[in-house]
Amino acid sequence: MGTHMDIQGWKRYVSGVILLSAAIHTSFAVTHYSIPEEMEEGSVVANLATDLGLDVKTLIKRKVRLDVIANKKYLDINKEKGELFILEKIDREYLCPAKTTCFLKMEVIVENPVRIFYIELEITDINDNNPHFRRDVIHLDISESTSAGERFSVSNAVDSDVGSNSVKTYYLSESEHFDIEIQSGRDGSKFADLILKKALDREIQAVHNLILTAVDGGVPARSGTASIIVRVVDANDNAPKFDKDSYIINVTENSPIGSLVVNISFALALFSTDQILQFSLHIFVHCANPCAQCRSFPTNAFYTILLIITPTGR
Ligand SMILES: [Ca+2]
Ligand SMILES: [Ca+2]
Numbered sequence: 001m002g003t004h005m006d007i008q009g010w011k012r013y014v015s016g017v018i019l020l021s022a023a024i025h026t027s028f029a030v031t032h033y034s035i036p037e038e039m040e041e042g043s044v045v046a047n048l049a050t051d052l053g054l055d056v057k058t059l060i061k062r063k064v065r066l067d068v069i070a071n072k073k074y075l076d077i078n079k080e081k082g083e084l085f086i087l088e089k090i091d092r093e094y095l096c097p098a099k100t101t102c103f104l105k106m107e108v109i110v111e112n113p114v115r116i117f118y119i120e121l122e123i124t125d126i127n128d129n130n131p132h133f134r135r136d137v138i139h140l141d142i143s144e145s146t147s148a149g150e151r152f153s154v155s156n157a158v159d160s161d162v163g164s165n166s167v168k169t170y171y172l173s174e175s176e177h178f179d180i181e182i183q184s185g186r187d188g189s190k191f192a193d194l195i196l197k198k199a200l201d202r203e204i205q206a207v208h209n210l211i212l213t214a215v216d217g218g219v220p221a222r223s224g225t226a227s228i229i230v231r232v233v234d235a236n237d238n239a240p241k242f243d244k245d246s247y248i249i250n251v252t253e254n255s256p257i258g259s260l261v262v263n264i265s266f267a268l269a270l271f272s273t274d275q276i277l278q279f280s281l282h283i284f285v286h287c288a289n290p291c292a293q294c295r296s297f298p299t300n301a302f303y304t305i306l307l308i309i310t311p312t313g314r
């Protein structure tokens with residue numbers, strides 16, 4: 001037979017198609033079912049024989065079969081009972097990721113005579129996933145000079161479930177300094193802003209450990225947490241402190257050069273560290289006795305020394 005059909009060949013082909021079309025009594029009605037995801041294997045979805053008006057006793061003889069279109073065989077037909085049952089658990093999040101609706105389309109085919117029934121199975125969501133944060137620990141550096149009312153973005157939690165089974169709200173652990181405000185994205189997703197409700201003081205508390213909890217709207221609700229570690233960045237808000245405001249020291253006029261007059265201590269908070277360092281100043285006799293100034297005050301000579309410590313800071 002050549003590649004080109006003659007007129008007789010075309011007639012035979014067309015009449016064959018017409019006969020085949022007549023033989024297949026196709027029902028275009030779609031039978032709709034709805035089941036929750038994750039049903040156990042073997043669970044019965046529906047009695048197809050009853051719903052499609054087929055005689056259950058003839059199903060084996062008519063070679064009933066089920067085609068799950070464009071997907072693996074999650075379901076099958078029990079040919080003795082005419083029941084549609086779960087062959088493999090259906091995970092909605094795997095089958096329809098990032099979709100709010102999920103359908104499986106199927107065809108039930110019987111022979112003698114050939115009939116095709118269309119089935120649409122809706123897979124509804126159950127709350128089988130916890131909200132979770134992309135990072136378990138969120139690090140924030142906040143200057144102690146930051147004013148109360150300032151807000152900071154923290155990464156939102158995600159939940160593979162949809163609708164009310166997804167993230168609904170957030171809670172923050174008890175804190176004197178921080179609070180959260182819940183925001184809604186355009187797509188309906190929820191996220192939290194961290195708000196500084198009371199100014200920080202690094203010298204009182206250099207690190208704040210908070211727990212942010214995301215909760216979904218499922219029943220029962222599921223949750224996920226992330227740690228927020230706030231490191232308070234130092235600002236130059238403390239002057240160096242001497243251990244006394246003034247020192248009165250008696251020095252004998254014949255004190256040798258280089259002898260210690262006084263040892264003065266002062267404390268200085270270091271920038272960007274959690275340390276408060278103690279320093280000492282040693283003041284020694286510098287000039288020989290009797291020095292010029294002493295001669296001006298033969299009985300009681302007073303020297304007033306003003307010490308100014310100026311750290312180089314911001
Ligand atoms: Ca699932
Ligand atoms: Ca789910």
Ligand SMILES: [Ca+2]
Pocket residue numbers: 127128129130131159160161165166167216218222
């Ligand atoms: Ca969920």
Ligand SMILES: [Ca+2]
Pocket residue numbers: 144200201202203204237238
């Ligand atoms: Ca401070």
